[in-house]
Amino acid sequence: MRGVDDGWLYALGDVNRHALLTHQGKYQARIAGAAIGARAAGQLLDTSAWGAHATTADSRAVPQVFFCDPEAVAVGLSAEQAEQSGYGVQVVDVDLGQAVAGAKLYADGYRGWARMVVDADHGTLLGMTFVGPGVSELLHSATVAVAGQVPIDRLWHAVPCFPTISEVWLRLLETYRDTSTTTSRR
Ligand SMILES: Cc1cc2nc3c(=O)[nH]c(=O)nc-3n(C[C@H](O)[C@H](O)[C@H](O)COP(=O)(O)OP(=O)(O)OC[C@H]3O[C@@H](n4cnc5c(N)ncnc54)[C@H](O)[C@@H]3O)c2cc1C
Missing domain, CATH: 3.30.390.30 (FAD/NAD-linked reductase, C-terminal dimerisation domain)
Incomplete structure (x- = not known):
């Protein structure tokens, strides 16, 4: 998952070249949904490793x-x-x-x-x-x-x-x- 600097655009799936597999694209979509929802609710994002708004598994698992x-x-x-x-x-x-x-x-x-x-x-x-x-x-x-x-x-x-x-x-x-x-x- 990759968002541009001002945070309004998310690139999910093969297009971000992270892990070119259907299940990883779906994983990225779940994380992106959580991040978008948190932002809409005015909450801080947890982008630490294995945090709710980080796609850590893309590189580790x-x-x-x-x-x-x-x-x-x-x-x-x-x-x-x-x-x-x-x-x-x-x-x-x-x-x-x-x-x-x-x-x-x-x-x-x-x-x-x-x-x-x-x-x-x-x-x-x-x-x-x-x-x-x-x-x-x-x-x-x-x-x-x-x-x-x-x-x-x-x-x-x-x-x-x-x-x-x-x-x-x-x-x-x-x-x-x-x-x-x-x-x-x-
Ligand atoms: C032969 C093969 C076998 C595979 N087997 C597996 C497997 O068993 N398990 C697995 O997890 N992964 C598998 N993959 C990988 C998997 O298919 C991809 O990782 C997955 O489809 C990526 O999903 P995506 O939504 O990111 O991209 P895509 O599925 O490629 O979807 C992108 C869509 O955007 C459309 N599009 C492109 N440009 C534009 C445009 N300008 N305007 C509008 N629409 C556009 C395309 O037509 C396409 O429908 C396989 C891939 C291949 C090629």
């Missing part, structure tokens, strides 16, 4: 689904983007087909991968990528964790049901715990 076979989905920063942004980054990879019982139940010979990108200094998620059959339905859990800046320590208390593919979160947390070292920092 954009979810995207590639409807290919198998599906590929991602939210937030890739490891490369996180490194380039100066974060201390820990990358955790899990083989969905091997490590997750729910994946084996979902389909014989299930093949898929999960990658978690952690801000190692603050212990929060910067990004997540899943590849595999049905993973688009896993994406919103990762979006909530990234947009909510949920501490990894608290994710241990978000218990996934047995036997679902969501148990990949346990494998990711275990691998992070057992291999925790910062791998890169600018």
